[in-house]
Amino acid sequence: xxxxxxxxxxxxxxxxxxxxxxxxxxxxxxxxxxxxxxxxxxxxxxxxxxxxxxxxxxxxxxxxxxxxxxxxxxxxxxxxxxxxxxxxxxxxxxxxxxxxxxxxxxxxxxxxxxxxxxxxxxxxxxxxxxxxxxxxxxxxxxxxxxxxxxxxxxxxxxxxxxxxxxxxxxxxxxxxxxxxxxxxxxxxxxxxxxxxxxxxxxxxxxxxxxxxxxxxxxxxxxxxxxxxxxxxxxxxxxxxxxxxxxxxxxxxxxxxxxxxxxxxxxxxxxxxxxxxxxxxxxxxxxxxxxxxxxxxxxxxxxxxxxxxxxxxxxxxxxxxxxxxxxxxxxxxxxxxxxxxxxxxxxxxxxxxxxxxxxxxxxxxxxxxxxxxxxxxxxxxxxxxxxxxxxx
Ligand SMILES: Cc1ncc(COP(=O)(O)O)c(C=O)c1O
Numbered sequence: 154x155x156x157x158x159x160x161x162x163x164x165x166x167x168x169x170x171x172x173x174x175x176x177x178x179x180x181x182x183x184x185x186x187x188x189x190x191x192x193x194x195x196x197x198x199x200x201x202x203x204x205x206x207x208x209x210x211x212x213x214x215x216x217x218x219x220x221x222x223x224x225x226x227x228x229x230x231x232x233x234x235x236x237x238x239x240x241x242x243x244x245x246x247x248x249x250x251x252x253x254x255x256x257x258x259x260x261x262x263x264x265x266x267x268x269x270x271x272x273x274x275x276x277x278x279x280x281x282x283x284x285x286x287x288x289x290x291x292x293x294x295x296x297x298x299x300x301x302x303x304x305x306x307x308x309x310x311x312x313x314x315x316x317x318x319x320x321x322x323x324x325x326x327x328x329x330x331x332x333x334x335x336x337x338x339x340x341x342x343x344x345x346x347x348x349x350x351x352x353x354x355x356x357x358x359x360x361x362x363x364x365x366x367x368x369x370x371x372x373x374x375x376x377x378x379x380x381x382x383x384x385x386x387x388x389x390x391x392x393x394x395x396x397x398x399x400x401x402x403x404x405x406x407x408x409x410x411x412x413x414x415x416x417x418x419x420x421x422x423x424x425x426x427x428x429x430x431x432x433x434x435x436x437x438x439x440x441x442x443x444x445x446x447x448x449x450x451x452x453x454x455x456x457x458x459x460x461x462x463x464x465x466x467x468x469x470x471x472x473x474x475x476x477x478x479x480x481x482x483x484x485x486x487x488x489x490x491x492x493x494x495x496x497x498x499x500x501x502x503x504x505x506x507x508x509x510x511x512x513x514x515x516x517x518x519x520x521x522x523x524x525x526x527x528x529x530x531x532x533x534x535x536x537x538x539x540x541x542x543x544x
Contacts, residue, residue: 162420182230200470215526222523290314316438402453
């Protein structure tokens with residue numbers, strides 16, 4: 154149900170690709186997008202008391218540009234960089250409102266997605282007057298397809314899993330001269346994924362500012378991973394800002410797609426293949442991102458692998474808070490860490506784990522609810538009907 158290993162390869166080495174300085178640039182880029190607003194950092198004092206920690210802070214990404222997920226931060230930054238490169242400009246010189254006028258014809262950006270990244274790319278392409286073609290794996294939710302098409306992009310559902318869909322998007326983009334904007338990397342394809350992970354760092358800058366306003370510093374950082382692109386950007390920022398000695402980081406994934414967990418066991422990248430069946434669609438990725446894997450290996454303290462019931466519990470708790478706490482609508486890939494914290498803090502079976510993680514009354518636990526109810530039918534099945542309860 155829940156496995157946690159301590160990272161034997163941790164050495165606290167930070168990364169020049171993902172540090173506080175880079176993050177300030179990505180934040181400046183996002184600030185010029187119409188409608189930009191920091192998402193709320195929600196403190197849950199009653200739950201913190203209930204679980205015996207000092208504070209639980211949840212960054213609620215369901216409010217990101219009205220798109221219900223954080224992912225657009227990465228796609229938009231990569232599109233901005235690509236357009237700047239195409240026009241021989243620095244990204245700080247790009248005016249998103251007029252950039253399309255500078256091009257003879259719109260650029261076409263292709264991508265593969267479990268839903269949220271494609272939504273972000275489709276939205277960013279539309280905002281910048283460009284085109285997007287989005288590929289989705291077999292079994293993708295119709296809600297996601299509709300959302301992406303509603304943003305003016307072409308959307309194709311394949312009959313293969315996520316990782317193979319990435320390969321299809323790549324081949325088609327190459328054949329058509331489109332620009333592939335993928336949120337994971339492989340040898341020879343690193344620059345765009347680096348920009349995408351850097352784009353995610355805007356979330357971390359906001360969180361740090363919000364914590365400073367609350368006069369509080371995190372002791373624990375809990376991050377979820379698909380390929381680890383988001384976790385890498387955020388951990389890079391936090392490690393640089395707060396130092397790894399002062400921070401305990403836990404990176405977790407669905408057990409059906411726990412490539413980062415297995416890589417953490419081995420100290421090198423390990424891929425998981427097969428159907429990658431999990432309700433955590435955004436985290437159901439079998440191959441680690443080689444651009445962000447080094448920072449995860451160097452700076453994460455623990456790797457977790459959890460069943461779907463853990464995140465389902467997290468969704469129900471966030472959606473039905475204790476009196477005095479605010480409600481957060483958190484989707485399957487967003488609520489994993491709250492579910493994990495709850496399980497570790499309340500289940501006697503995990504007491505040793507709790508102690509090993511150093512969770513106690515002095516702990517300030519920071520996490521990101523990276524999506525809202527992006528799959529509304531499934532959200533209701535879980536939160537209303539109790540689907541995916543632990544047996
Ligand atoms: C809601 C949500 N959370 C987290 C992630 C994980 O991001 P990564 O694949 O960078 O690890 C994703 C990825 O799509 C996502 O959609």
